[in-house]
Amino acid sequence: MSTLFVCITCRREADPPADVRPGARLYAALKAEAGDLDVQPVECLSNCTRSCTAAVAAPGKWSYVVGHLDPDQNVSDMVHFARLHRASADGLTVWRDRPAHVRKNTIARVPPMTMKEPSI
Secondary structure, three states, rough: OOEEEOOOOOOOOOOOOOOOOOHHHHHHHHHHHOOOOEEEEOOOOHHHHHHEEEEEEEEOOOOEEEOOOOOOOOOHHHHHHHHHHHHOOOOOOHHHHHOOHHHHHEEEOOOOOOOOOOOO
């Protein structure tokens, strides 16, 4: 089961501090559209210069961190990507199958906690 973690504290420099943060809006939109996916809020993914940010992770699978997410434009991209991740045995999704925004704005790909040593 893949989990979609969404930074709810994300905001851009131009966003007024009193407004609902875009990260909180992104979380609400993802939660509403995700249906069968596990969507969890987190307070910071330390990607403030490229907010809004979400991560997709699952035990024993590679994890991905994706930035520059717009709560009004990229919700379906992240839901689609999270479903691709869930369907993959190791979390490694086919690059060309990922939504364009995800391909262009992946910040990091993190190996699973336990992993076979690569052959050199």
